Amino acid sequence: MNLVNIVEHLLHLTKAEFGFEAKTTTTTSDEIFASQQLFEILKAFKHSCFNELHTYDSLEFDDEYDDMMDDDSSDDSDDFEENQDPDIRNYFTLEEKKSIVEWIDQHPNYTISSILHRFRKVKSMTYIKIFREYISQNGSNLEEKTQTGLDKFRSVFPNQKSELLIFPEGSTGYVQPQDLSLFRSWKFIHKKIEHYTRINRTMINMSDHQYFINMQSVIHNQLSAPSFKNLTKSGFINAGIIDETIEELGKPKDICFKFYDLYCSMNNYENRTLLICAWCKKHFCHYHLIEKIHIHL
Numbered sequence: 001m002n003l004v005n006i007v008e009h010l011l012h013l014t015k016a017e018f019g020f021e022a023k024t025t026t027t028t029s030d031e032i033f034a035s036q037q038l039f040e041i042l043k044a045f046k047h048s049c050f051n052e053l054h055t056y057d058s059l060e061f062d063d064e065y066d067d068m069m070d071d072d073s074s075d076d077s078d079d080f081e082e083n084q085d086p087d088i089r090n091y092f093t094l095e096e097k098k099s100i101v102e103w104i105d106q107h108p109n110y111t112i113s114s115i116l117h118r119f120r121k122v123k124s125m126t127y128i129k130i131f132r133e134y135i136s137q138n139g140s141n142l143e144e145k146t147q148t149g150l151d152k153f154r155s156v157f158p159n160q161k162s163e164l165l166i167f168p169e170g171s172t173g174y175v176q177p178q179d180l181s182l183f184r185s186w187k188f189i190h191k192k193i194e195h196y197t198r199i200n201r202t203m204i205n206m207s208d209h210q211y212f213i214n215m216q217s218v219i220h221n222q223l224s225a226p227s228f229k230n231l232t233k234s235g236f237i238n239a240g241i242i243d244e245t246i247e248e249l250g251k252p253k254d255i256c257f258k259f260y261d262l263y264c265s266m267n268n269y270e271n272r273t274l275l276i277c278a279w280c281k282k283h284f285c286h287y288h289l290i291e292k293i294h295i296h297l
């Protein structure tokens with residue numbers, strides 16, 4: 001790739017689009033600085049990473065569990081909203097941090113812009129500094145933690161046959177059964193309820209405290225219904241804890257939120273349906289479900 005050709009063509013494009021602006025006689029220091037920055041980017045092309053721009057591997061996780069989950073729960077990005085103050089340490093797994101730092105160390109000639117382009121989740125070079133600190137601290141912390149954990153473990157389980165296993169950081173989402181099933185559905189129902197209250201401008205006539213308790217109790221009670229037995233079980237299967245196959249997987253999306261009766265069964269068609277109870281299959285509005293708390297024991 002010939003850099004001069006690129007610059008000549010760039011000049012042509014710039015003149016064609018911005019040539020009408022009167023040319024000032026001298027180049028300002030800001031303009032020189034901007035050119036130097038562009039030149040750094042241009043040099044990155046020379047180091048052939050231009051060819052890689054379309055081929056690098058993204059570090060984004062594909063959510064392989066999505067196909068068995070509720071569609072709406074795939075936007076779990078509320079856990080790490082980009083415009084919220086990002087907690088850099090937790091946003092990346094230890095493995096990701098290590099692999100990024102390792103890659104940078106192996107490619108000392110790459111410029112900052114090409115690094116940021118390659119790892120889209122890395123927003124600035126400050127991240128790399130934090131990663132390095134984290135990796136060096138975490139290595140020693142893990143050893144310490146393991147030792148303390150082992151001491152405590154032995155005091156409770158003195159038998160040498162008992163073994164302490166520590167899951168590596170970042171693995172919870174893959175091995176904790178409820179992370180693989182129930183929590184997503186829980187969030188899904190929660191979102192639906194919140195959505196309903198916003199759309200219908202529902203008046204809530206109780207304290208926040210009581211409202212929260214009622215809502216969580218109702219969600220828990222709904223997900224405890226027999227229709228969701230397989231859903232809960234699927235988490236244990238995906239985590240590799242039990243070895244079974246499931247034929248039908250009931251999801252809240254189909255069981256609670258596919259309804260044709262648009263009004264609550266409990267009064268004279270005054271309130272909109274929020275969900276169908278997974279236990280009794282009646283239609284409930286927000287008031288009768290949550291404020292009057294509809295629970296099956």
Ligand SMILES: [Zn+2]
Nearest residue numbers: 277279280281
């Ligand atoms: Zn019911």
Ligand SMILES: [Zn+2]
Nearest residue numbers: 264266285288
């Ligand atoms: Zn009602």
